[in-house]
Amino acid sequence: MLAEEHFQSKSDFDLIGSVDGMTRAQFIQVYAAWLLCLGRYGELKAREEAEKKKEEGVSVQKTLEFERKLKVASEWLAVREKEMLELKTDVEGLKGKLQKLDKDKTDLEARVVERAVEKKEAETGKENHGYAMLEIGFERARKQAEFFYPDLKFDNLDPIKVVHNGALVDDDEVDVEGGGDHDPENGAA
Structure with a gap:
């Protein structure tokens, strides 16, 4: 009724009536096959678009996950770089201390050598002083003996x-x- 009132004109009705039933059936089959192809195309296109959206969603999720992992790795790397910088600073400080300690060691070794020389000189001086004191004492004793015994x-x-x-x-x-x-x-x- 809808077709008669709105879509089918008298000329369309006469055209369909002029064709035998077999031709009409074949036309309907061709037309139905065409509609079936259009329906299947729409179904496949909709599925393809859904898959594409799903892949885009997965891709977005993968991208977001990758960006999250990249951010975590960047933060970890920044912490390690900071630690590395602190360690380099510590190493430089320790190098400076080592150089100072080496200089102090050299200075102390030189002082030990100086003290050893001074000790040896003091021992030699003590021995020489002992001989000098012996000689002075001996000379005093000789003079006293000459005083008491002037004839000897x-x-x-x-x-x-x-x-x-x-x-x-x-x-x-x-x-x-x-x-x-x-x-x-x-x-x-």
Whole structure:
């Protein structure tokens, strides 16, 4: 009724009526196949668009996930770069301390050498001082002996000589175990 009132004109009705039933059936089949193709095309197109939107959604999700991971990795990298910078600063500070310690070590080694030389000089000076004191004391004793005994000659007295077997000899020539006149512990000369 809708077709008769609105879409089908008298000329269309007459045209359809002039064609036999077989032709009409074939036309309807062709027309139905064409409608079926249009419907299938629309269905496939809609499915393709849905897949495309789904892929775009997945792609957007992947992009967002990738950007999130990239942000996390960038933050991690920034923290590591900061730590690396701090470590480099620490290393430079330690290098400076090491150089100072090396210099201090060199200075201390030089001072040790100086102190060793001073010690050796002091020991030598002490020994020389001991000899000088011995000589001064010996000279005082000789002068006192000359004062008390002016007739005796003390010219042959020598502070480094000792009496051994009735002779005046150097101290290092005396055999300490052999005995003789030299007995420092009992005061014998």
